[in-house]
Amino acid sequence: MTSIEVVEFIYNAAILMAKNYKKDEIMQKSIFLNRPNLVVSATDSSTLDAICKTNNNNTFDIVEIRLDELVQEKNLKEKISSISHPLLLTCRHPKEGGQNNISDPLKRISLIEPLLPFASAIDIEISEFDKMTNIVSEAKTKDIKVILSYHNFITTPETSDLNLIISEAKRHDADIIKIATTTNSLKELINLLSIKENSTIENLSFMGMGNHGMASRLIAAQSGSILNYTAIGKTKIKGQWQLEEFLSALNLN
Template sequence: MSDSAAFTHFTSIDNAARANLCDVAELRLDQLQMPAEELRAALAGNSLPLLLTARHPAEGGQAPEDAAARAAMLEPLLDIATLIDLELRSATQMQGTIQKARAAGVPVVGSFHDFQATPADEVLNGAVNFAQQAGLDAVKIATYLNTQEDLIRLMKLAGQTHRLRVSVMGMGPWGRVSRLVLAKCGSLLNYGFIGASNAPGQWPVARLKELLAEL
């Protein structure tokens, strides 16, 4: 997967003809609320790489807080996943899911979200270090950018050498600028949307992919 992969999320089952719009599609299992076998049938013939997410409600999701309930949403679908995403806050509780994903050859992304601000550098670097210690393959950090200084700090984080892959993005008034700048700095996954945005500062995925190709 390239460092400038265009990424979009789906809250409904979309036609695979949209595959040319992005490199990877995120399926938000917490919003789809479909039984695993029904979802599997709906995806028959899909060739688009899939990242599966069952997001914790404290970080913008609609899945239960109970880690076992979210694991039960992810684990039956590991065979169709290219990646899975779970919150860093859940990495200890969901070690069983991480190990099952690893056994299935599915990399795990650990997410950290702050919808109000960009926390101190110690917190940002701590999230990366914790993801590494938890045995994750990549870490995704999404924060709200209140100032250009916040963006500069995320640029430095994305540009540093880490022992695992890093996806970094901003939300808010600096969000759109950040998605391009941070991709150029080496951010692994760069999220856009089809239909309606689910975070302030996202680009439509087709436009994002076009812009990333020009960087």
């Protein structure tokens, strides 16, 4: 695919998205519908408090609780219990973007487990699966969905390598597979987008970061990425959309 063809592909996808993405499809209390779900992340006290005040907001579907970033948050259980949207619990490992250097699996499990009664899903890195099997098994017995994820903050591997990562997550019986890579070149963007084109997995979430991150996320939402992450307030990752700007780009506000 030439650079011109890539640009045309992105442009056509954006036009198609604006025509087909319906606002009345946004708010449904499920992660597992055959359409994109918008996720907002609570990463500090201010974003958590803002989300707690938006229970009637139908512009997003799911709230991710970043436990690695909220480890010092007072009254966390009380606050998240007041959120009416489905909750996704994440305690991100530091080697894949986690904060506060929480790498010990027992510590991570101790942060996740008390909040499972409020959770619709948990997110565990594919690379850490073998160390987190206890919490994965407990989640599944409680009908809490398990997202297995891969993050690369340097590059986007070849599509064939990404497909191997996806296959590993599938072997671990992931309910959703999340792939987030850095897309600073058109080749990296194509590598990422190609995983959806060649995949038979329905519950796949994929997104780029970096120079082409914003373009990748628009295309991903229209192409069936099951989880599409946005920020309330200031974005912390290059290539991520602020919620209102993403809705505007999708012609939803």
